Amino acid sequence: MHFSCPQRTLLNSINIVQKSVSTRTTLPILKGIYIEAQEHHLKLVATDLEVGIENLLDAEIISEGAFVIDAKLFGEIIRKLPDDDVEIKLIDSNQVFIKCQSAEFNVLCHNAEDFPELPSIDDKSNFSISNELFRNMIRQTVFATSQDESRPILTGVLMEIDEDSFNMVALDGYRLALRKGKIKSELNRKVVIPSRTLTELSRIISNDDEEDVEICLSENHAQFRFSNTKIISRLLEGEFINYKQIIPKEYKSRVKINTKSLLNSIERASLLAKEGKNNLVKFIVSDENMVITSNSELGKVHEEIIITLEGEEIEIAFNSKYFMDALKVFDEEEIYLNFTTNISPVIFKPVSNDHYTYLVLPIRLSSN
Amino acid sequence: MHFSCPQRTLLNSINIVQKSVSTRTTLPILKGIYIEAQEHHLKLVATDLEVGIENLLDAEIISEGAFVIDAKLFGEIIRKLPDDDVEIKLIDSNQVFIKCQSAEFNVLCHNAEDFPELPSIDDKSNFSISNELFRNMIRQTVFATSQDESRPILTGVLMEIDEDSFNMVALDGYRLALRKGKIKSELNRKVVIPSRTLTELSRIISNDDEEDVEICLSENHAQFRFSNTKIISRLLEGEFINYKQIIPKEYKSRVKINTKSLLNSIERASLLAKEGKNNLVKFIVSDENMVITSNSELGKVHEEIIITLEGEEIEIAFNSKYFMDALKVFDEEEIYLNFTTNISPVIFKPVSNDHYTYLVLPIRLSSN
Numbered sequence: 141m142h143f144s145c146p147q148r149t150l151l152n153s154i155n156i157v158q159k160s161v162s163t164r165t166t167l168p169i170l171k172g173i174y175i176e177a178q179e180h181h182l183k184l185v186a187t188d189l190e191v192g193i194e195n196l197l198d199a200e201i202i203s204e205g206a207f208v209i210d211a212k213l214f215g216e217i218i219r220k221l222p223d224d225d226v227e228i229k230l231i232d233s234n235q236v237f238i239k240c241q242s243a244e245f246n247v248l249c250h251n252a253e254d255f256p257e258l259p260s261i262d263d264k265s266n267f268s269i270s271n272e273l274f275r276n277m278i279r280q281t282v283f284a285t286s287q288d289e290s291r292p293i294l295t296g297v298l299m300e301i302d303e304d305s306f307n308m309v310a311l312d313g314y315r316l317a318l319r320k321g322k323i324k325s326e327l328n329r330k331v332v333i334p335s336r337t338l339t340e341l342s343r344i345i346s347n348d349d350e351e352d353v354e355i356c357l358s359e360n361h362a363q364f365r366f367s368n369t370k371i372i373s374r375l376l377e378g379e380f381i382n383y384k385q386i387i388p389k390e391y392k393s394r395v396k397i398n399t400k401s402l403l404n405s406i407e408r409a410s411l412l413a414k415e416g417k418n419n420l421v422k423f424i425v426s427d428e429n430m431v432i433t434s435n436s437e438l439g440k441v442h443e444e445i446i447i448t449l450e451g452e453e454i455e456i457a458f459n460s461k462y463f464m465d466a467l468k469v470f471d472e473e474e475i476y477l478n479f480t481t482n483i484s485p486v487i488f489k490p491v492s493n494d495h496y497t498y499l500v501l502p503i504r505l506s507s508n
Numbered sequence: 509m510h511f512s513c514p515q516r517t518l519l520n521s522i523n524i525v526q527k528s529v530s531t532r533t534t535l536p537i538l539k540g541i542y543i544e545a546q547e548h549h550l551k552l553v554a555t556d557l558e559v560g561i562e563n564l565l566d567a568e569i570i571s572e573g574a575f576v577i578d579a580k581l582f583g584e585i586i587r588k589l590p591d592d593d594v595e596i597k598l599i600d601s602n603q604v605f606i607k608c609q610s611a612e613f614n615v616l617c618h619n620a621e622d623f624p625e626l627p628s629i630d631d632k633s634n635f636s637i638s639n640e641l642f643r644n645m646i647r648q649t650v651f652a653t654s655q656d657e658s659r660p661i662l663t664g665v666l667m668e669i670d671e672d673s674f675n676m677v678a679l680d681g682y683r684l685a686l687r688k689g690k691i692k693s694e695l696n697r698k699v700v701i702p703s704r705t706l707t708e709l710s711r712i713i714s715n716d717d718e719e720d721v722e723i724c725l726s727e728n729h730a731q732f733r734f735s736n737t738k739i740i741s742r743l744l745e746g747e748f749i750n751y752k753q754i755i756p757k758e759y760k761s762r763v764k765i766n767t768k769s770l771l772n773s774i775e776r777a778s779l780l781a782k783e784g785k786n787n788l789v790k791f792i793v794s795d796e797n798m799v800i801t802s803n804s805e806l807g808k809v810h811e812e813i814i815i816t817l818e819g820e821e822i823e824i825a826f827n828s829k830y831f832m833d834a835l836k837v838f839d840e841e842e843i844y845l846n847f848t849t850n851i852s853p854v855i856f857k858p859v860s861n862d863h864y865t866y867l868v869l870p871i872r873l874s875s876n
Contacts, residue, residue, distance in 0.1 A: 213779065213806060220776045235807075243776050247807035408588045408611055411581065438581060439603075439615035 141205025141230040143177045145197065147221045147240060153184045153195045154215045156369055159340045161211040162188035169208055174255040175228075176206035185258060186211060191337045192258040193344075196368040205230055206252035217245055258372050261363040266356040267301065267325035271345050271366065274353050277308045277319045278342040280469045280496055285335040286312035296332040296376040298383070299362075301325055309383050310335075315462045316383060316499040329357055332380055337362075337373035344369065387499060388487065391478035393451040395425055396491060399475050403467040405443040409434040410460035412441050418503055419460040425479070426453050434460070456482040457503045466498040509573025509598040511545045513565065515589045515608060521552045521563045522583045524737055527708045529579040530556035537576055542623040543596075544574035553626060554579060559705050560626040561712075564736040573598055574620035585613055626740050629731040634724040635669065635693035639713050639734065642721050645676045646710040648687045648837045648864055653703040654680035664700040664744040666751070667730075669693055677751050678703070683830045684751060684867040697725055700748055705730075705741035712737065755867060756853065759846035761819040763793055764859060767843050771835040773811040777802040778828035780809050786871055787828040793847070794821045802828070824850040825871045834866040 154173065162170040165188065174185040182199040185192065207230050218226065221240040229237045231246070238245040278297075286294035291313075298309040306321040341364055345353060348367050356363040357375075364371045409421045413434035424431040425447070432443040456479060467475075472490035479486050482505070488498040522541065530538040533556065542553040550567040553560065575598050586594065589608040597605045599614070606613040646665075654662035659681075666677040674689040709732055713721060716735050724731040725743075732739045777789045781802035792799040793815070800811040824847060835843075840858035847854050850873070856866040 210806070216779050217776065220772065220779065222772070242812040243773065244810040245776075245780070245807060246809075247780075248805075404588065404590070405611065408585065408613075411584050411588065412613070412615075437616075438578070439613060441614075442612040444610040 141177050141207065142202035142228070143182060143199045144202065144225050144227045145182065145199035147218060147223055147226050149197050149199075150182075150226055151215075151218050153182070153197045154211070154218055156195045156344055157184045157186040157193045158211050158215055159186075159344065160188055160191045160193040160371075161186045168210075169250050169254050170256075171210055171212070172208040172250055172255070173211045173214060174206065174208050174252060176252065177201045178204050185255070187256060187258060189256065190334065190374055191340065192372045193340075194258060194370045194372075202229075207236055208250035208252055208255050209236060209247060210249075213247065217247070258370075259358070259361050261356045261358045261361055261372060263356050265327060265329070265358070266354055267306075267323050267327060268352040268354050269306065269321065269323050271348065271351055271353055273321055275342050275346055276471075277321050278338045280319045281308045281310040281317045282335050282338050282342070283465050283469065284310040284312060284315055284317035284498075288312070293332055293376055293378040293380055296334045297338055298330060298332050298380045301327045301329050303328065309380070311381065311383060311386070314459070314501050315466070316386060316497075317466065318383065318387070318497040318499075320495050327357070330380065331357055331362060332376040332378070333362055333373060334376055337371065341371055344371070386485075387497060388478075388480055388484065391451070391480050391487065393425060393449060393454050393479040395430060395477040395479070396448040396450075396474060397430065397445060397477060399467055399470050399473060401445050402475075403464060405432050405445055406460050406463050406467070409441045409443055410464065412436050412439055413460050420457055420503055421460040421463070422455065422457045422505070424455050425449060454479050454482060455505070456486070457505050458486070458500055459503060462500045466500070470496070509545050509575060510570035510596070511550060511567045512570065512593050512595045513550065513567035515586060515591055515594050517565050517567075518550075518594055519583075519586050521550070521565045522579070522586055524563045524712055525552045525554040525561045526579050526583055527554075527712065528556055528559045528561040528739075529554045536578075537618050537622050538624075539578055539580070540576040540618055540623070541579045541582060542574065542576050542620060544572075544620065545569045546572050553623070555624060555626060557624065558702065558742055559708065560740045561708075562626060562738045562740075570597075575604055576618035576620055576623050577604060577615060578617075581615065585615070626738075627726070627729050629724045629726045629729055629740060631724055633695060633697070633726070634722055635674075635691050635695060636720040636722050637674065637689065637691050639716060639719055639721055641689055643710050643714055644839075645674075645687045645689050646706045649676045649678040649685045650703050650706050650710070651833050651837065652678040652680060652683055652685035652866075656680070661700055661744055661746040661748055664702045665706055666748045667697075667699050667701060669695045669697050671696065677748070679749065679751060679754070682827070682869050683834070684754060684865075685834065686751065686755070686865040686867075688863050695725070698748065699725055699730060700744040700746075701730055701741060702744055705739065709739055712739070754853075755865060756846075756848055756855065759819070759848050759855065761793060761817060761822050761847040763798060763845040763847070764816040764818075764842060765798065765813060765845060767835055767838050767841060769813050770843075771832060773800050773813055774828050774831050774835070777809045777811055778832065780804050780807055781828050788825055788871055789828040789831070790823065790825045790873070792823050793817060822847050822850060823873070824854070825873050826854070826868055827871060830868045834868070838864070 176183040185194045227239045236249045300307040306323045308319045310317050350366040354365040409432045413419045421434040430445050430447045474491040476489045485499045544551040553562045595607045604617045668675040674691045676687045718734040722733040777800045781787045789802040798813045798815045842859040844857045853867045
């Protein structure tokens with residue numbers, strides 16, 4: 141196995157597949173990148189057995205073959221090489237020769253046959269989604285997944301495909317994020333994707349020029365394909381919560397508020413709140429304004445924001461973190477906050493469309 | 509005590525003095541910033557008892573007075589406020605009121621009288637140095653100070669003032685950095701400044717427009733003054749090593765080499781060297797070129813660089829870290845490496861001037 145390709149192209153490919161290299165594994169081969177030379181291209185693959193990434197790049201193939209090399213060391217070497225052609229050659233079953241200008245390396249490698257194969261996904265059950273829409277959908281949901289491994293299904297994001305409608309939903313028992321999108325498909329499936337897959341995917345596609353991501357689903361896996369990259373992830377097993385019944389249809393108070401002002405005020409209020417329990421901030425909604433307060437042993441804050449209120453005045457308290465997380469991913473200048481009672485959830489919605497719904501449970505005030 | 513000033517000015521001042529706030533102290537007051545309102549300005553002071561920083565800023569003083577407030581919390585609050593005037597008022601001896609637009613904070617504070625006073629330095633024994641020259645001198649020496657607290661004097665940088673000549677020297681037992689500068693002075697003093705003082709100072713003056721830094725020396729302290737800021741540091745006690753006798757005057761081989769090529773080659777060689785002991789890289793200097801090699805259980809590297817050699821060929825080995833540290837601060841395109849034997853130090857010098865000298869001890873090769 142012997143090939144040559146530009147340093148930049150190779151480095152770009154390493155940077156993509158490196159995102160799925162195992163960092164905490166006892167199997168040395170999973171810390172490696174599988175590199176295969178065939179016909180006119182190279183294939184780089186890395187996997188931690190949960191997520192696998194495969195990237196193809198053009199290269200001058202002098203002889204075909206494959207090896208596995210430590211991802212960290214290989215990445216560091218290629219990163220430090222000059223911007224010129226890199227020649228790589230398998231010398232024997234456990235040694236690779238790397239040359240660029242007057243720099244020459246001999247590095248230990250593993251046998252390619254020991255590297256686990258990625259599952260192959262049938263391309264039939266598939267649909268496409270625009271890169272930008274998909275990135276937004278991920279960004280607006282993935283932060284609301286649970287970190288608690290005791291309910292594994294909640295550590296992922298539900299993808300609900302019902303022909304042309306495509307919803308992504310995450311919830312962690314305290315809050316829920318629902319993003320609606322449109323696609324063209326004839327599928328009817330619900331799958332739950334691990335949050336880590338989506339986070340890495342979102343990072344990789346944000347640097348990609350391709351307009352669409354093709355998604356294929358098999359029984360136990362999802363495959364995301366764009367440009368020369370394939371990301372294959374296992375699906376989370378189990379039934380996702382019936383989220384629709386959690387979202388209230390009615391409200392008693394509707395507040396129209398500037399997203400950025402609300403975020404700034406809550407960020408300031410949380411500076412004192414975070415010292416106490418639950419990052420508690422209190423909202424007092426009246427006809428003229430919304431007052432946000434919080435206090436701890438270090439002091440107290442009082443913030444006022446101008447709002448438009450429809451309906452009843454209300455006093456209610458929240459964990460400020462759950463508010464800030466969502467306000468940071470709202471792209472709309474103004475949002476609605478829909479309240480019912482101070483022990484029922486608040487619903488966030490953009491003023492100008494119905495694409496996004498975010499729900500947070502309040503904290504019961506001791507005076508209730 | 510009651511004043512008003514623009515959020516940005518106050519934040520800038522906090523960012524400056526915050527660099528000397530104690531992070532590991534059991535005295536809560538040392539985690540604070542002392543704020544004093546007098547006449548038409550505010551004075552902010554922070555100290556960890558080793559380094560103290562004082563900054564003055566213009567403010568509208570409604571009534572005079574002082575308090576001490578937790579630096580971290582105060583910094584976070586001011587940073588999050590809108591870009592507008594901030595009003596601050598001492599309500600009682602342990603509570604401060606902060607207001608900006610519709611945001612209001614009440615925060616606990618300490619009594620100003622409990623804050624340690626900075627030493628006052630007599631302005632007589634002083635000289636000035638250009639901001640840019642001083643920053644370069646710090647950058648080119650401070651990295652070579654020792655991290656080993658068992659010889660405290662080596663954790664600082666020697667400043668040697670002999671009328672118009674001003675040298676800064678750092679050494680750690682394995683390498684030495686000497687930077688020569690020019691000033692106008694009638695002083696004749698040697699003082700050792702803690703490396704931390706110089707690192708913080710360098711960060712602060714790099715954002716400063718003032719052309720000169722005024723340096724005043726008392727028996728136990730140094731004061732650095734520029735714009736509205738004073739940094740006062742204790743001096744390290746004890747006699748600095750007579751560094752002049754360490755620097756060889758003669759050499760047997762002189763290599764002229766491109767600084768950037770050498771740095772790149774050593775960085776690549778050290779990718780494999782760092783896995784072994786001492787980051788060992790080996791240099792083989794011959795008439796045509798210099799070969800750099802290193803190896804570990806993971807593999808080996810071979811690098812060639814074109815050089816001009818005057819004198820004898822030589823084989824010698826070094827800790828690559830000591831080479832890289834110095835090559836990163838050399839501003840010259842080409843440098844000389846002066847070798848004597850493979851058990852005596854190498855000297856780095858710029859090709860075009862005599863401002864900088866760097867010395868590294870070699871590692872004895874087992875074959876010697």
